[in-house]
Amino acid sequence: SWQIEYYPGRFERIQHVRKKYACPGCERNGGGARIEAAAKPEAPVDKGLAGPGLLAYIVTSKFSDYLPLYRLEDIFQRQGFEISRATQSIWCGDVAGLVEPLYELLAGRVRASRVVATGDTVMPMLAKGKTANARMWVYVGDEAAPYNIFDFTLNRGRDGPKYFLKDYGNVLLADAYGGYNGVVAGNGITRAGCWAHARRKIIEAEKAAPEIAREAVELVRALYAVEHRGKGLSAAARLELRQADSAPVLTNLREKLLIWKQQLLPKHPMAEAVKYVLGQWEELNVFCSDGAVPIDNNISEREMKRVVLNRKNSLFVGNARGGRTAAILASITSSCRRHDVDPQLYLTQLLVNLPEARWSELSAWLPDEWKRRQSAQ
Secondary structure (H helix, E strand, O other), X not given: OOOOOOOOOOOOOOOOOOOEEEEHHHHHOOOOOEEEEOOOOOOOOOOOOOOHHHHHHHHHHHHOOOOOHHHHHHHHHHOOOOOOHHHHHHHXXXXXXXXXXXXXXXXXXXXXXXXXXXXXXXXXEOOOOOOEEEEEEEEEOOOOOOOEEEEEEOOOOOHHHHHHOOOOOOEEEOOOOOHHHHHHOOOOOEEEOOHHHHHHHHHHOHHHOHHHHHHHHHHXXXXXXXXXXXXXXXXXXXXXXXXXXXXXXXXXXXXXXHHHHHHOOOOOHHHHHHHHHHHOHHHHOHHHOOOOOOOOOHHHHHHHHHHHHHHXXXXXXXXXXXXXXXXXXXXXXXXXXXXXXXXHHHHHHHHHHHHHOOHHHHHHHOHHHHHHHHHHO
């Protein structure tokens, strides 16, 4: 018979001994004692006690498993070693500072994508009297740049994405937030809309006009049926399929939307939904002119849900630097998850090697590149 057992992790104190050697000949000749010592091993945290494995465990627990630091404090205490949440927070900031060049490399790769999907959510930050509603943004690269980047800003203004995307000139896939209008104005960015958001607006007004909602949702479902058939096709073949099968559905849906707009009172809930869809009709049709553009923005919505899980457990960030730390470490762990990479193993190796790595070697530590090296060994 077989039985599965679990052996909890443990703490180990590792002593590094560096011997010093003196030259007695130099001392006899009056030149003074010449002393040589082995170089001190590079540490992820300067003058810190935490080893790379412990740092990787804390970062993985908080930013991949969404455990707040006060729970980790209790877990460590049960294992016989007390590490305060304040110390853990400082260590997370130190790790973020160390891996920031890799974060910037990931961000640059995402900005080179043909399509970038984006979204945002509230990230409360401590302030006098009450928490401030800061924001966390996500930018999801396409298959050519398969990384997820988070960016922390103090508000929802357009300056955040406008700065992040200042050198970008392709397709931005987003919801109907008006701030994106300022982001794409006056540059080469094409804004694409999200049919999942459009469908959601219609469903929210279903009780007020069930017949209209049923007909509209059926037409949107027909668009998704075409996407299901086109899954796995090349961008060119998918575009051909969309133009043959999705374009007529879009024409039919727009005609019906215009009719419903005339029939409904302006303040009717379904009229608001119709106005929402027609108001971004051009953006919602971009997927039918570019086979590389997804029909919806669900990929970034899923990443935002992970931020919400962390927010629910940790409640807030302490300051703007804490928000930046959260953005950097969430980007690393999220990109690992995208490539089915164990973030703790990856981060442990990264923290051992990154202090001595040259800038030219940095791309070898991208999560997908690291995974390829592991598979080849």
